[in-house]
Amino acid sequence: MGEFDLIARYFTRPVRSGGAVALGVGDDCALLAPRPGMHLAVSSDMLVEGRHFFADVDPRTLGHKALAVNLSDLAACGARPLAFTLALALPQADASWLQAFADGLFALADAHDCVLIGGDTTRGPLNLCITVFGEVPAGQALLRSGAQVGDDIWVSGTLGDARLALEALRGRIQLPASALARARQRLEQPTPRVQLGQRLRGIASSALDVSDGLLGDLGHILAASGAGAEIELAKTTELIAASALFTGPEAIFDMELMHQCTLAGGDDYELAFTAAPAQREAVQSAARQADVAVTRIGRITATPGLRLLDAQGQPQPAAYASFDHFA
Amino acid sequence: MGEFDLIARYFTRPVRSGGAVALGVGDDCALLAPRPGMHLAVSSDMLVEGRHFFADVDPRTLGHKALAVNLSDLAACGARPLAFTLALALPQADASWLQAFADGLFALADAHDCVLIGGDTTRGPLNLCITVFGEVPAGQALLRSGAQVGDDIWVSGTLGDARLALEALRGRIQLPASALARARQRLEQPTPRVQLGQRLRGIASSALDVSDGLLGDLGHILAASGAGAEIELAKTTELIAASALFTGPEAIFDMELMHQCTLAGGDDYELAFTAAPAQREAVQSAARQADVAVTRIGRITATPGLRLLDAQGQPQPAAYASFDHFA
Numbered sequence: 001m002g003e004f005d006l007i008a009r010y011f012t013r014p015v016r017s018g019g020a021v022a023l024g025v026g027d028d029c030a031l032l033a034p035r036p037g038m039h040l041a042v043s044s045d046m047l048v049e050g051r052h053f054f055a056d057v058d059p060r061t062l063g064h065k066a067l068a069v070n071l072s073d074l075a076a077c078g079a080r081p082l083a084f085t086l087a088l089a090l091p092q093a094d095a096s097w098l099q100a101f102a103d104g105l106f107a108l109a110d111a112h113d114c115v116l117i118g119g120d121t122t123r124g125p126l127n128l129c130i131t132v133f134g135e136v137p138a139g140q141a142l143l144r145s146g147a148q149v150g151d152d153i154w155v156s157g158t159l160g161d162a163r164l165a166l167e168a169l170r171g172r173i174q175l176p177a178s179a180l181a182r183a184r185q186r187l188e189q190p191t192p193r194v195q196l197g198q199r200l201r202g203i204a205s206s207a208l209d210v211s212d213g214l215l216g217d218l219g220h221i222l223a224a225s226g227a228g229a230e231i232e233l234a235k236t237t238e239l240i241a242a243s244a245l246f247t248g249p250e251a252i253f254d255m256e257l258m259h260q261c262t263l264a265g266g267d268d269y270e271l272a273f274t275a276a277p278a279q280r281e282a283v284q285s286a287a288r289q290a291d292v293a294v295t296r297i298g299r300i301t302a303t304p305g306l307r308l309l310d311a312q313g314q315p316q317p318a319a320y321a322s323f324d325h326f327a
Numbered sequence: 328m329g330e331f332d333l334i335a336r337y338f339t340r341p342v343r344s345g346g347a348v349a350l351g352v353g354d355d356c357a358l359l360a361p362r363p364g365m366h367l368a369v370s371s372d373m374l375v376e377g378r379h380f381f382a383d384v385d386p387r388t389l390g391h392k393a394l395a396v397n398l399s400d401l402a403a404c405g406a407r408p409l410a411f412t413l414a415l416a417l418p419q420a421d422a423s424w425l426q427a428f429a430d431g432l433f434a435l436a437d438a439h440d441c442v443l444i445g446g447d448t449t450r451g452p453l454n455l456c457i458t459v460f461g462e463v464p465a466g467q468a469l470l471r472s473g474a475q476v477g478d479d480i481w482v483s484g485t486l487g488d489a490r491l492a493l494e495a496l497r498g499r500i501q502l503p504a505s506a507l508a509r510a511r512q513r514l515e516q517p518t519p520r521v522q523l524g525q526r527l528r529g530i531a532s533s534a535l536d537v538s539d540g541l542l543g544d545l546g547h548i549l550a551a552s553g554a555g556a557e558i559e560l561a562k563t564t565e566l567i568a569a570s571a572l573f574t575g576p577e578a579i580f581d582m583e584l585m586h587q588c589t590l591a592g593g594d595d596y597e598l599a600f601t602a603a604p605a606q607r608e609a610v611q612s613a614a615r616q617a618d619v620a621v622t623r624i625g626r627i628t629a630t631p632g633l634r635l636l637d638a639q640g641q642p643q644p645a646a647y648a649s650f651d652h653f654a
Contacts, residue, residue: 022366022465023468023470026471026551027404027470027471027472027535027551028370028400028401028403028404028471028534028535028536029368029369029370029400029401029403029404029406029461029468030368030369030370031366031367031368031369031404031463031468032366032367032369033366033367033465034361034367036363039349039358039359039360040358040359040360040361040367041356041357041358042356042357042358042359042412042444042445042458042460043355043356043357043412043445044412044413044414044445044446044447044456044458045414045447046414046415046416046447046449046451046454046456047449048416048449048450048451048452048454049451050451051449051450051451052449073355073356074355074356076355076356077354077355077356077358079356085369085370085371085458086371087371087372087373087456087458088373089373089375089454117369118369118370118371119371120371120372120373120456122373122374122375122378122379123375123378124373124375124376124377124378124452124454125375125451125452125454127373127375127416127451127452127454127456129371129373129414129447129454129456131369131371131412131414131458133369134356136358138349138360141350141356141358143350143354144353144354144355145354207355208354208355209355224353224354
């Protein structure tokens with residue numbers, strides 16, 4: 001199987017004309033036709049074997065995740081997905097691996113009407129680079145810089161399960177099989193909050209996606225907005241879906257681990273966002289329409305820095321490092 | 328040096344407001360503001376150590392080449408460069424390497440007014456993935472599919488020097504130092520024909536950039552246009568800039584090598600394009616304005632396939648394989 005056969009067999013599909021894609025796979029460039037009044041949102045993520053996924057990862061879930069982490073960036077700025085490019089370095093062209101990878105990739109792409117318009121394939125250590133394109137009305141993108149003092153801080157879905165799965169897969173903790181399966185699903189097939197992001201336009205004052213860990217990522221909102229924050233620990237510990245594990249007869253209760261997972265776990269791909277208290281009903285309504293839970297975990301403060309508060313409102317000493325590829 | 332320091336130090340520069348870039352590096356997405364009536368041309372290329380460049384390559388020339396190969400795709404469709412994203416996997420964060428890489432990258436980016444708007448950095452085997460964005464008036468992009476029977480076939484600049492350098496660097500042939508330096512410049516710092524591509528809008532009937540070898544790449548135009556071609560060997564052998572090497576007292580005359588380099592060398596990043604004979608003056612004028620030579624090397628035929636003709640117009644048997652990462 002040559003390079004062009006590979007592209008034709010696994011990565012070329014007919015493009016509907018008349019939409020945002022004027023020209024798809026097969027020429028020197030693809031052509032996008034943005035609608036008047038729209039900005040084009042662009043994000044690029046690179047996934048490397050051994051860093052972002054295990055060498056023996058199921059290629060179908062890898063196809064899903066490679067696109068999901070990019071769609072999550074579109075969600076964070078409130079953009080509607082349009083299209084993506086895929087650049088792929090492969091140690092060899094393995095037909096069954098490629099078919100499963102393409103199946104996982106296109107299942108998610110089709111669910112979001114996001115069209116593969118081009119890319120590159122080469123031989124090399126396994127590496128996936130997707131660049132995704134979305135549209136957002138000019139001036140309405142959710143940015144990191146809009147948080148205001150007094151705003152609520154919200155998080156979508158659950159936090160920490162991906163990290164819990166990672167710790168288990170690395171053999172550092174043990175989880176019951178059913179709990180591992182549930183946590184692993186979150187690690188390997190995260191759900192980008194694409195609908196929620198779009199529905200939060202005009203409601204949220206700032207937003208980002210939680211990819212490196214909640215506290216570190218919230219720090220980017222605080223830095224960009226020139227503000228501080230208080231986080232209620234009692235709220236964040238409830239965010240781990242597998243928290244039922246931490247009670248009952250098979251309890252592996254470990255509060256430190258729970259904090260590590262929820263506050264600095266990484267790979268969550270949930271949205272963290274801020275909104276004025278007057279928007280609480282609107283936020284809940286947007287979340288219902290997007291079919292995802294949202295939890296209010298704290299507030300933006302004038303005092304710089306990020307403080308964790310216990311159930312009595314007392315500051316807790318804590319240092320949870322966010323993931324950093326070069327730290 | 329952490330991941331965010333690295334991005335801030337080497338890859339974040341102020342963005343002028345009011346242009347096509349509404350938001351640059353630093354949020355979940357960058358935002359492009361396309362002008363009315365414009366299509367956005369998109370291309371993505373991935374460069375892998377050991378495949379596309381040697382491990383000990385000068386990082387400054389690598390920064391140049393990583394962007395140049397992408398700008399060459401924009402040139403091939405007649406688009407004006409606007410912006411690019413850079414995803415980078417690095418074995419380690421080496422300050423002097425990164426500074427030199429960024430210098431080479433931004434020197435070329437600035438020359439084409441092409442703004443870095445985002446990307447990703449991660450640890451991993453050295454891999455560079457750039458996605459580039461340009462604008463082209465709707466309906467005016469140069470495509471591979473527009474060649475007409477009777478059209479001339481043209482090539483810009485020179486062909487084969489990059490391959491000649493590669494053969495020398497691999498120790499398969501010997502070149503005098505001055506010739507190697509000249510050929511190596513073409514291999515490591517190709518010049519994307521950005522001006523020429525834009526000036527050929529409305530003149531050329533089809534175009535692409537020669538990256539895998541002339542014959543193989545021309546084959547894409549023929550397949551997309553449903554046509555054949557005749558190529559005059561006497562014209563293509565003149566296209567190698569280092570052809571002076573092949574005569575004189577230090578002659579390393581090897582016609583087979585010359586054909587291999589010019590017809591199937593790869594890494595040329597010149598434009599191959601077709602235009603009606605009535606456009607010969609317009610093509611030459613566009614080339615003069617873009618300050619690059621163009622050579623007419625053959626014509627599009629109704630008979631399918633690609634035929635090489637000798638100086639007497641007789642077909643020559645020849646099979647020159649184009650570069651294929653998985654063949």
